[in-house]
Amino acid sequence: MQKKILKTDIHFDFTLLGISSGLPDFQLAWNINQQLNIHLKKVDDHRIEFQNNQFLQTSMLQYxxxxxxxxxxxxxxxxxxxxxxxxxxxxxIDYFLLIQDDTGDLEILNVKNTLSKIKNVILVQEMDIQRLKSIDNLILN
Known part of the structure; x- marks a missing residue:
């Protein structure tokens, strides 16, 4: 039987920043809150389920x-x-900062530069979402 592969072009309506830092998530979130004047707070863990009944659960904070x-x-x-x-x-990359901005007012370059100034943040880079094979793992149910 011949296999058919469906290829789709999915449009993601978010910007993804990768952050390398040895800080624990709560400490990084506190610093981000101070720098961007927001209030990231702990929410339910992000859970990824795989086909073989395996799952991965990771910390998530949200504003x-x-x-x-x-x-x-x-x-x-x-x-x-x-x-x-x-x-x-x-x-x-230790953390991802997923940003959905319906207004278009948030300037990602300014966010990157601001986050780069946080002590113990080694790297902040905008990720090319189209090149990430596992990007579906960040899509929340």
């Missing part, structure tokens, strides 16, 4: 207004005595 949602999601998760990644092709 929402009527037109803007910002989520801080931890990429590196300790599983048994090793690590798993929400986005395995970005192993150098």
């Amino acid at each position: 929402s207004t009527e037109h803007v949602t910002i989520k801080l999601i931890k990429n590196k998760v300790e599983v048994s005595e090793s690590f798993a990644f929400v986005i395995p092709e970005a192993k150098n």
